[in-house]
Amino acid sequence: MKTQMLSAQRPEDIAAAAGLLRNGKLVAIPTETVYGLGANGLDENAVLRIFEAKGRPQDNPLILHISEPKELESICHDIPAQAWLLAEHFWPGPLTMVMPRGPEVSDVTCAGLDTVGVRMPSHPVVQQVIKASGVAFAAPSANRSGKPSTTTAAHVLHDMDGRIEAILDGGPCEVGVESTIVDLTGERPRLLRPGGVTPEELRALLGELDIDRAVLGQISNDAVVRAPGMKYKHYAPSAGVYIISGSSEAAARYIRRRFGPGDAVLCFAEELPLYDGCNPTAYGSENDVRTLSAGLFAALRDLDRPDIRTIYARCPEGGGVAYAVGNRLKKAAAFRVVDAEHEA
Numbered sequence: 001m002k003t004q005m006l007s008a009q010r011p012e013d014i015a016a017a018a019g020l021l022r023n024g025k026l027v028a029i030p031t032e033t034v035y036g037l038g039a040n041g042l043d044e045n046a047v048l049r050i051f052e053a054k055g056r057p058q059d060n061p062l063i064l065h066i067s068e069p070k071e072l073e074s075i076c077h078d079i080p081a082q083a084w085l086l087a088e089h090f091w092p093g094p095l096t097m098v099m100p101r102g103p104e105v106s107d108v109t110c111a112g113l114d115t116v117g118v119r120m121p122s123h124p125v126v127q128q129v130i131k132a133s134g135v136a137f138a139a140p141s142a143n144r145s146g147k148p149s150t151t152t153a154a155h156v157l158h159d160m161d162g163r164i165e166a167i168l169d170g171g172p173c174e175v176g177v178e179s180t181i182v183d184l185t186g187e188r189p190r191l192l193r194p195g196g197v198t199p200e201e202l203r204a205l206l207g208e209l210d211i212d213r214a215v216l217g218q219i220s221n222d223a224v225v226r227a228p229g230m231k232y233k234h235y236a237p238s239a240g241v242y243i244i245s246g247s248s249e250a251a252a253r254y255i256r257r258r259f260g261p262g263d264a265v266l267c268f269a270e271e272l273p274l275y276d277g278c279n280p281t282a283y284g285s286e287n288d289v290r291t292l293s294a295g296l297f298a299a300l301r302d303l304d305r306p307d308i309r310t311i312y313a314r315c316p317e318g319g320g321v322a323y324a325v326g327n328r329l330k331k332a333a334a335f336r337v338v339d340a341e342h343e344a
């Protein structure tokens with residue numbers, strides 16, 4: 001199959017993407033978080049092809065993307081008041097809600113669960129395509145399963161060339177990490193994946209929020225977890241990633257002492273001068289965590305090379321968006337964190 005490159009700048013290409021979706025084809029489309037690899041979420045055969053193209057385990061459900069909050073009513077049932085409150089504050093935007101699934105949504109999309117994840121993205125291109133196609137857009141991140149999510153059309157092409165019908169190029173994604181997922185089907189709202197909408201913002205609005213254990217640490221592959229995708233090795237380049245925490249200076253001392261052939265450094269822009277001779281890669285500025293979230297996956301992809309065996313990485317600390325960046329980087333590192341202040 002030839003993968004067609006479309007441009008979001010051309011109205012006829014938006015129409016072409018919508019037409020492909022209506023005909024059961026697979027199209028990668030930019031959202032404000034990451035590129036989504038989508039199909040008509042109510043067309044079972046099309047959805048099956050998403051799993052095939054990604055090499056994704058079939059027990060890992062997909063998110064449905066909608067263009068108006070009221071579309072929730074055709075996809076979910078028993079919608080809690082909290083959902084409308086969250087929609088009012090954070091939609092369109094990087095927030096996915098898990099709710100009881102309605103009868104129209106196929107088993108394949110939800111991997112047999114009786115719940116469904118729904119999100120109304122804010123990116124104008126995906127909104128236009130959803131509206132023009134008239135379909136609920138089922139879309140996981142547009143990467144091969146296990147690899148970092150894609151934040152540019154070139155990265156999508158790298159992973160999906162020959163596997164999907166088209167890629168709609170809308171430039172790089174602004175947020176850069178996948179949406180926040182909150183499960184509203186339990187007694188208390190539960191954070192399943194941190195993202196651009198922060199735990200603090202959710203707590204301020206909901207009054208309470210539990211954090212799922214899959215967010216906090218490594219989960220074994222056979223564990224039963226609320227967001228099945230969180231247990232898989234994810235976001236990971238082929239090299240072993242180690243997070244080196246502590247002050248910039250202590251981390252640089254630790255890393256420089258060990259640095260050798262096959263090693264790479266992933267750091268903050270402010271730290272580049274500390275790694276003279278180590279060919280460091282900066283993924284954003286420590287003083288502007290949104291640049292770190294926007295740049296993380298592209299940097300992990302750049303460092304996914306056969307000649308790199310170990311990546312020493314610097315990770316932002318704290319809440320807000322840093323919590324999401326830290327979560328993705330820690331997952332890439334299989335939660336291996338070394339405290340440079342206490343290690344010689």
Ligand code: TXA
Pocket residue numbers: 031033034035036037060061062063094096098099110113115116117119121139140141142177178179180181192226227228229230
């Ligand atoms: O920002 C995003 O959410 C991007 C863009 C394309 O919208 N999508 C995305 O999809 O990250 P994906 O498939 O790569 O990640 C979706 C996560 C998976 O971990 C999956 O297990 C979880 O959401 N999920 C989906 N439906 C669920 C459900 N009903 N219950 C619990 N977890 C669910």
Ligand code: MG
Pocket residue numbers: 140141149
């Ligand atoms: Mg994904």
